[in-house]
Amino acid sequence: xxxxxxxxxxxxxxxxxxxxxxxxxxxxxxxxxxxxxxxxxxxxxxxxxxxxxxxxxxxxxxxxxxxxxxxxxxxxxxxxxxxxxxxxxxxxxxxxxxxxxxxxxxxxxxxxxxxxxxxxxxxxxxxxxxxxxxxxxxxxxxxxxxxxxxxxxxxxxxxxxxxxxxxxxxxxxxxxxxxxxxxxxxxxxxxxxxxxxxxxxxxxxxxxxxxxxxxxxxxxxxxxxxxxxxxxxxxxxxxxxxxxxxxxxxxxxxxxxxxxxxxxxxxxxxxxxxxxxxxxxxxxxxxxxxxxxxxxxxxxxxxxxxxxxxxxxxxxxxxxxx
Amino acid sequence: xxxxxxxxxxxxxxxxxxxxxxxxxxxxxxxxxxxxxxxxxxxxxxxxxxxxxxxxxxxxxxxxxxxxxxxxxxxxxxxxxxxxxxxxxxxxxxxxxxxxxxxxxxxxxxxxxxxxxxxxxxxxxxxxxxxxxxxxxxxxxxxxxxxxxxxxxxxxxxxxxxxxxxxxxxxxxxxxxxxxxxxxxxxxxxxxxxxxxxxxxxxxxxxxxxxxxxxxxxxxxxxxxxxxxxxxxxxxxxxxxxxxxxxxxxxxxxxxxxxxxxxxxxxxxxxxxxxxxxxxxxxxxxxxxxxxxxxxxxxxxxxxxxxxxxxxxxxxxxxxxxx
Numbered sequence: 332x333x334x335x336x337x338x339x340x341x342x343x344x345x346x347x348x349x350x351x352x353x354x355x356x357x358x359x360x361x362x363x364x365x366x367x368x369x370x371x372x373x374x375x376x377x378x379x380x381x382x383x384x385x386x387x388x389x390x391x392x393x394x395x396x397x398x399x400x401x402x403x404x405x406x407x408x409x410x411x412x413x414x415x416x417x418x419x420x421x422x423x424x425x426x427x428x429x430x431x432x433x434x435x436x437x438x439x440x441x442x443x444x445x446x447x448x449x450x451x452x453x454x455x456x457x458x459x460x461x462x463x464x465x466x467x468x469x470x471x472x473x474x475x476x477x478x479x480x481x482x483x484x485x486x487x488x489x490x491x492x493x494x495x496x497x498x499x500x501x502x503x504x505x506x507x508x509x510x511x512x513x514x515x516x517x518x519x520x521x522x523x524x525x526x527x528x529x530x531x532x533x534x535x536x537x538x539x540x541x542x543x544x545x546x547x548x549x550x551x552x553x554x555x556x557x558x559x560x561x562x563x564x565x566x567x568x569x570x571x572x573x574x575x576x577x578x579x580x581x582x583x584x585x586x587x588x589x590x591x592x593x594x595x596x597x598x599x600x601x602x603x604x605x606x607x608x609x610x611x612x613x614x615x616x617x618x619x620x621x622x623x624x625x626x627x628x629x630x631x632x633x634x635x636x637x638x639x640x641x642x643x644x645x646x647x648x649x650x651x652x653x
Numbered sequence: 654x655x656x657x658x659x660x661x662x663x664x665x666x667x668x669x670x671x672x673x674x675x676x677x678x679x680x681x682x683x684x685x686x687x688x689x690x691x692x693x694x695x696x697x698x699x700x701x702x703x704x705x706x707x708x709x710x711x712x713x714x715x716x717x718x719x720x721x722x723x724x725x726x727x728x729x730x731x732x733x734x735x736x737x738x739x740x741x742x743x744x745x746x747x748x749x750x751x752x753x754x755x756x757x758x759x760x761x762x763x764x765x766x767x768x769x770x771x772x773x774x775x776x777x778x779x780x781x782x783x784x785x786x787x788x789x790x791x792x793x794x795x796x797x798x799x800x801x802x803x804x805x806x807x808x809x810x811x812x813x814x815x816x817x818x819x820x821x822x823x824x825x826x827x828x829x830x831x832x833x834x835x836x837x838x839x840x841x842x843x844x845x846x847x848x849x850x851x852x853x854x855x856x857x858x859x860x861x862x863x864x865x866x867x868x869x870x871x872x873x874x875x876x877x878x879x880x881x882x883x884x885x886x887x888x889x890x891x892x893x894x895x896x897x898x899x900x901x902x903x904x905x906x907x908x909x910x911x912x913x914x915x916x917x918x919x920x921x922x923x924x925x926x927x928x929x930x931x932x933x934x935x936x937x938x939x940x941x942x943x944x945x946x947x948x949x950x951x952x953x954x955x956x957x958x959x960x961x962x963x964x965x966x967x968x969x970x971x972x973x974x975x976x
Binding site for chain 2 (some may be wrong): 525593
């Protein structure tokens with residue numbers, strides 16, 4: 332039998348401290364558990380139990396909520412919600428666009444979850460099971476925006492403000508529609524959503540409708556699909572008058588992205604350097620209360636192109652209208 | 654099994670098929686009017702796409718043939734060593750960081766570097782363990798592929814919506830290439846890889862009998878196996894770089910041809926290059942014309958058209974012998 336001294340320490344010393352086998356992993360596990368429990372012990376902010384607590388699952392819905400003056404009721408937002416920047420930065424993220432994460436969502440104790448499209452339809456059933464009302468707010472098309480604002484206003488008790496905002500939008504859209512039909516010049520535009528992937532929008536996409544109001548024609552209008560992958564051969568046969576890049580271009584002049592690429596370089600729009608982007612991409616692609624700002628950007632862009640092309644037919648290279 | 658004379662007979666319609674694919678397009682059937690800039694560009698696009706399709710199809714088919722022989726596994730295909738996952742991660746990183754918008758060459762470069770780094774990693778790990786045995790290689794490839802796929806999922810979960818769309822489309826595979834230098838570079842690399850595999854055709858025949866038997870027949874397996882793996886996987890990596898992930902070609906073309914031409918790699922590899930290339934060009938022609946102007950992923954067509962034929966062969970002749 333071994334003496335006790337040989338059992339108690341690796342170096343044979345009876346007094347040398349020795350961590351029992353598996354001690355470190357257990358210690359790490361306990362620390363991790365303590366860390367997790369600390370989250371459970373977090374003090375809940377004081378709140379009025381009767382007060383409405385909204386969670387938005389889309390950035391355009393978040394904008395609508397703030398537009399009707401109900402921003403104070405918002406307790407959860409998506410990672411994509413970035414406007415109004417200062418106000419949303421204080422609101423906890425409870426999911427991605429159309430994809431609420433259940434645990435953070437439950438943690439903010441919402442009374443209503445607002446959605447316009449959910450990535451997984453089963454999420455609604457799961458939220459219903461948790462007795463959290465899911466409110467569907469159709470807000471993907473241009474004509475749906477005013478009604479979505481009124482719906483959110485009615486839900487949150489801000490009907491007056493909502494009616495005012497919706498009426499302004501409706502009046503702006505109607506005026507633009509009348510102007511567009513009176514215009515004689517309607518440039519044919521390729522709406523391009525990525526530099527590395529040929530994706531464009533069909534006739535029902537919000538940006539396509541907005542472009543129509545501004546006086547342009549989306550060459551993808553022949554498709555019922557919202558967004559689709561097109562072939563360069565089709566693009567060459569369409570030969571659009573101009574290309575509108577709806578992505579953040581890392582280069583100063585977006586035409587440089589295309590002028591050395593086979594196929595693209597043969598397009599009239601590239602040869603005439605009629606390739607543009609807009610300063611604020613969200614306002615032209617997000618169906619929300621800022622749609623008139625987006626419309627104004629597109630109108631300015633088309634007017635800039637018209638002036639530039641009509642005057643010289645040769646672009647200077649800089650493509651941002653000011 | 655076909656005799657050499659019959660194989661030559663089957664090669665006759667291939668130029669006509671390729672010419673048909675050159676004439677077919679989403680804008681209509683016929684040779685574009687090359688006197689106009691648009692017509693010239695149309696022909697250039699179709700030609701570039703045809704060459705890319707042929708080269709990628711040849712690369713995937715030959716790579717599949719070689720890997721099935723070296724790994725002695727009927728389920729082996731060009732992506733078995735994880736190059737597809739590595740290439741996907743490389744491409745996704747380039748898209749997510751915005752580098753892909755700077756130059757059209759950034760995306761294929763990122764994909765190729767990711768795929769090549771994965772091959773290097775798998776070979777290093779396999780070499781450190783018990784050597785280049787089939788099971789070690791397959792397991793290492795599967796584990797490396799799974800880890801890289803997980804990293805890709807992590808990247809996708811943090812990427813912006815627009816980047817997710819681009820990554821998803823890249824993953825679905827497309828043969829649309831807009832850079833002639835890229836097509837030339839990839840074609841050269843693939844031609845060299847296929848050439849190296851053809852030179853090692855006798856070695857592949859010997860390896861089909863097992864590594865030990867091949868060693869006894871005079872094959873320097875410790876040298877030949879890594880060289881064949883590198884050539885086959887580099888061909889696949891180059892294909893991934895230019896076209897994304899196109900599945901099924903590297904699995905079904907080698908098996909179908911083995912049924913028709915036999916397992917002799919001196920015949921099988923050139924046939925795989927020619928028939929595999931033609932098969933992918935035909936599938937791509939369908940992908941770009943069936944629902945024009947919408948383009949469907951070419952991988953969908955390869956699976957839906959090649960799959961039933963492969964199942965027919967399987968049900969008619971039973972199992973999948975490699976010899």
